[in-house]
Amino acid sequence: MVLSSPVLMPSRESAMVIWFSGLSHRGGLIRSSPIGALSHLAWSAIVFAAPCLGSVVALSTANQHTGTYRHRNCCPTVTSMVRGALWTDQSYYNGASIVESPGGCAVHVVLDTDTVDPLDRADYVHEAMGAAMVSVEWQWIDDAPAAAHGVISRLGELTVCSGNTSARRVERTPALSRDGAEPTVFINLQIAGASAVVQGGREATLRPGAMAMYDSSAPYTLHSNQGMAGEFFQISHSALALPTDVIRRACAASLAPGHPLTSLTFEHLCRLASDRTLFGTPQADLAARPHIDLLRAVILTHLGTTDKAAEPLDNTLSLRILDYAGRRLGDPELNAESIAAATFISVRQLYKVLADADVSLAEWIRTRRLERARHELAHGPATVTIASVARRNGFTDMSSFSRSFRAEYGVSPRQWRADHAASADHNRSVTQR
Incomplete structure (x- = not known):
């Protein structure tokens, strides 16, 4: 809205x-x-x-x-x-x-x-x-007007910026780095093309799939001949909870290239940026912490301090469990056994980890499936049957889906779709006046 x-x-x-x-x-x-x-x-x-x-x-x-x-x-x-x-x-x-x-x-x-x-x-x-975010100086691609398209969102202590610009150079000057703003770090996920990050006498060239970090409390420069684009995650120094000297040592470098943890974190953060259903919910503050833990683990792994990286990696196990489940909500066979096998833990450990995170697996799966179905019914094409929407979201029994939907939202799936169709028609008529 x-x-x-x-x-x-x-x-x-x-x-x-x-x-x-x-x-x-x-x-x-x-x-x-x-x-x-x-x-x-x-x-x-x-x-x-x-x-x-x-x-x-x-x-x-x-x-x-x-x-x-x-x-x-x-x-x-x-x-x-x-x-x-x-x-x-x-x-x-x-x-x-x-x-x-x-x-x-x-x-x-x-x-x-x-x-x-x-x-x-x-x-x-x-x-x-x-x-x-922070103040920077912009230089634009020659013979092209300044252009920027994107979304900036907040998830607890994590700020997410997704978009693209026609800027070929972005610089945080020495004067700007002393502007008194709270010190933060940026994690840049390179989605396509190439870019470069320069800070502290180092320069990193980023290709698709790479991650790099830079620090707002020191001067930095970003370069891209095609224009700056990607996913950018901003975290305060206090939330990242790493010493400044550790942060500086990891800046302007491709973080742990080729490491499985880097690939897992990259993919997970991309999904977070593309699906922002958690943003603005009461769970937003709680949801941000595992993402920050994952990023901390990548940074420490990059620096070779694997012993220190183990703790944040353990802390993100519940996140990785739910991430796997969330990507397979349409599978009616999704259960604790299949999730435990995919994350290389026992079913008993899975339930213990989720209990420590105050998560009921069955309830979590049911709620997420209903949320996806509700969104499809409100915004999807009316030609798709309600039964198809239910099956696509892991419900094999239509009557069970209808009862669960009514219990959760107070109306039937059919009424929910009708109400949102009427609302959309009304908004269109108001816009056309």
């Missing part, structure tokens, strides 16, 4: 926009500016980027006579980390989309320069990405 409902905005002369620059409420920078002093593009960047990252965004209407401020937070429930959407007139966020999660929180930021005047696109990308 794209939030585009207008609200009454305070006057640009009497209002301040306040935002929290940083990955969390810890270690970021409080910044504020009069709305009138913000460029159109800067306002756009702050409004659509900050909610994705759990940043505090508030409008503060100033009383010029008393010097007091009245703040309106962007989310009705303010927790230790605010996640919410600032509902604003379309003109303010200038073509960018804030996408709402099923729970009502904005967890995805969609960046699309096709909606921006070509003369403004370079500034748009510069300000938007600076607000959403």
Whole structure:
């Protein structure tokens, strides 16, 4: 759902926009500016980027006579980390989309320069990405307008950016690396083509399937003649929980090339980036930790400290079990025995690992199958029968599927499909007016 409902905005002369620059409420920078002093593009960047990252965004209407401020937070429930959407007139966020999660929180930021005047696109990308991730300098492919298309999402302490740009060079300069932002690392997954990462006197050339890391607290440069593209994962130093000197030793290098753990992690992170159903759910914070553990294990394996890599690898066993199960939900024969055999553990150990993670395997499989079926019924072609949808998602008995679906969602599969078809027709008619 794209939030585009207008609200009454305070006057640009009497209002301040306040935002929290940083990955969390810890270690970021409080910044504020009069709305009138913000460029159109800067306002756009702050409004659509900050909610994705759990940043505090508030409008503060100033009383010029008393010097007091009245703040309106962007989310009705303010927790230790605010996640919410600032509902604003379309003109303010200038073509960018804030996408709402099923729970009502904005967890995805969609960046699309096709909606921006070509003369403004370079500034748009510069300000938007600076607000959403870190500030960098961009150099664009000659004789081509600046272009960027992608999605930035937050999963607990993990920020995921998927997309492509026409930038041939991205540089975090020495001055920018001292801008006071919370230190973070980026993991770059090279999907296609080639690119290079330069940092700390080292340079790594990346081919498809390679992973590399670089550190925002030190200068770095990214190069690609075809334009920068791929999957990028941002993690704070504190969440990665590795000493700075260890992080620096692993930067600007292809991480553990050819190692099975690298391949497993690469494939898993690609699937995470392509299927963001966990983002914005109550389980998001818990789900992020195993991914970070996997990345830590890859880094330590690359550095040759296999003894230290063993612990995060053990910690990700439940993730790898559920990852295997999640990729085979359509198999009606999926069970504990087949999963245990595929992950080279006993059934007894499988149940113990999942119990420690507070996961019931049968319930987890049933719930994920229902979620996939619900999504297909809402968004798939109406010509596909409900029975086909059920079978494709591992249900062999139609009556059992219907009972489980009604118990989980309160309506029958047929009614769910009809309700969403009616909603889609209504949205189309509103758009055409």
